[in-house]
Amino acid sequence: MEIKKIDTIIVGQGIAGSLVAFMLHQKNIPFLIIDPSSPQTASKIAAGMFTPLSGKRKTIHPLSLQQIPFAINIYKAISKLIGYNIIHLTNIYQLFDSVEEKSLLQSKFLQPSFAPYINANSMELSGIYNNNGAYEITHSGWVNCELWMKYFKSWLKRNDQFLEAKFEYQDLQITDDRMEYKGLAFKNIIFCEGYSAMNNPFFKETIIPCKGDVLTITSDDFTSDKIIKKNGIYLVPSAANSFKAGATYQWNNDSAKPDEADKLLIEGQLKNMLTNPFKIINHQSAIRPTTQNRELIVSQHQQHKGMFMFNGLGTKGVLQGPWWANRMVALYLQTNLK
Numbered sequence: 166m167e168i169k170k171i172d173t174i175i176v177g178q179g180i181a182g183s184l185v186a187f188m189l190h191q192k193n194i195p196f197l198i199i200d201p202s203s204p205q206t207a208s209k210i211a212a213g214m215f216t217p218l219s220g221k222r223k224t225i226h227p228l229s230l231q232q233i234p235f236a237i238n239i240y241k242a243i244s245k246l247i248g249y250n251i252i253h254l255t256n257i258y259q260l261f262d263s264v265e266e267k268s269l270l271q272s273k274f275l276q277p278s279f280a281p282y283i284n285a286n287s288m289e290l291s292g293i294y295n296n297n298g299a300y301e302i303t304h305s306g307w308v309n310c311e312l313w314m315k316y317f318k319s320w321l322k323r324n325d326q327f328l329e330a331k332f333e334y335q336d337l338q339i340t341d342d343r344m345e346y347k348g349l350a351f352k353n354i355i356f357c358e359g360y361s362a363m364n365n366p367f368f369k370e371t372i373i374p375c376k377g378d379v380l381t382i383t384s385d386d387f388t389s390d391k392i393i394k395k396n397g398i399y400l401v402p403s404a405a406n407s408f409k410a411g412a413t414y415q416w417n418n419d420s421a422k423p424d425e426a427d428k429l430l431i432e433g434q435l436k437n438m439l440t441n442p443f444k445i446i447n448h449q450s451a452i453r454p455t456t457q458n459r460e461l462i463v464s465q466h467q468q469h470k471g472m473f474m475f476n477g478l479g480t481k482g483v484l485q486g487p488w489w490a491n492r493m494v495a496l497y498l499q500t501n502l503k
């Protein structure tokens with residue numbers, strides 16, 4: 166069999182693999198991505214939202230403030246490469262869940278550190294039930310992950326850098342100075358298989374699968390280019406006149422089948438949010454790769470120095486991905502430039 170030599174293999178073309186691939190491309194490093202093109206993955210169905218505020222308590226982590234501008238620049242550069250704008254900067258219109266939450270957060274937001282990120286004087290938004298008032302979170306937005314995955318794959322295919330297949334771990338042969346896999350010879354392999362890394366025999370990092378369901382809805386009478394959040398449910402603008410509504414969180418669940426109970430839960434919350442009727446046009450689910458302490462996995466195999474893993478993007482792949490992919494590529498370069 167003729168052996169084709171490649172510098173680096175990336176396993177998985179989700180957000181993780183696509184970011185690493187893009188950063189290697191920026192450094193003129195040749196690579197090949199192997200991915201089976203499954204129709205429903207976390208990266209393909211994600212609403213793609215990002216925000217500097219996190220959790221019910223609305224905390225701001227200093228790292229997030231560094232990650233946001235870094236991520237925006239990367240998404241702009243990817244948009245240029247694939248010829249389609251994937252990044253949308255817009256405020257989040259956040260409704261207070263209760264009077265108690267309102268008074269708690271309003272006093273918290275008086276702290277000077279919140280001033281650049283909170284607009285407390287937000288206007289009423291038509292078509293939305295606003296019982297307790299609302300505020301806006303700036304420095305937020307969303308990435309069109311579905312089209313990013315699609316157009317980036319087309320770009321990879323045009324450049325002969327995409328192989329549509331599932332990577333079979335048992336077929337990887339490792340020698341001292343290189344690896345071989347089904348007629349390919351390479352020095353490096355970067356595993357980015359999302360929650361499927363639970364089956365990766367080379368790394369023992371613990372991945373906790375977290376199933377999430379999301380709906381796509383339309384409403385003839387409602388339009389907004391802002392993201393809207395209420396009672397833990399978001400509405401993110403998606404394709405023309407449609408919105409992604411979600412999401413649910415089922416920890417330690419790795420069954421990717423859409424769940425009727427989750428659909429009813431999101432639908433019920435939407436009825437408390439939208440004053441006008443809406444139509445559900447799609448219901449999808451997929452598994453997020455999360456970790457115990459929400460720490461990302463940027464790892465190098467102890468023995469096989471050309472073997473890496475980038476994973477653990479969890480619930481915030483869009484915000485955290487670019488920052489940590491950059492760390493992944495730095496580790497890769499450190500090893501390869503030795």
Ligand SMILES: Cc1cc2nc3c(=O)[nH]c(=O)nc-3n(C[C@H](O)[C@H](O)[C@H](O)COP(=O)(O)OP(=O)(O)OC[C@H]3O[C@@H](n4cnc5c(N)ncnc54)[C@H](O)[C@@H]3O)c2cc1C
Pocket residue numbers: 176177178179180181182199200201202203206207208209210211212213214215330331332333357358359360361362376377378379411412413450451452453454476477478479480481482483484
């Ligand atoms: C409903 C839902 C909503 C979400 N909303 C948001 C949001 O608004 N904002 C946000 O930041 N994040 C969101 N997320 C989280 C985000 O989707 C994840 O953080 C991110 O997609 C994880 O990317 P990944 O590349 O690590 O994994 P994945 O998306 O799972 O990609 C892994 C890829 O590897 C491939 N693969 C697996 N095994 C193999 C193998 N053996 N060989 C070859 N290829 C393989 C898979 O087919 C897949 O294409 C959401 C997730 C869900 C489920």
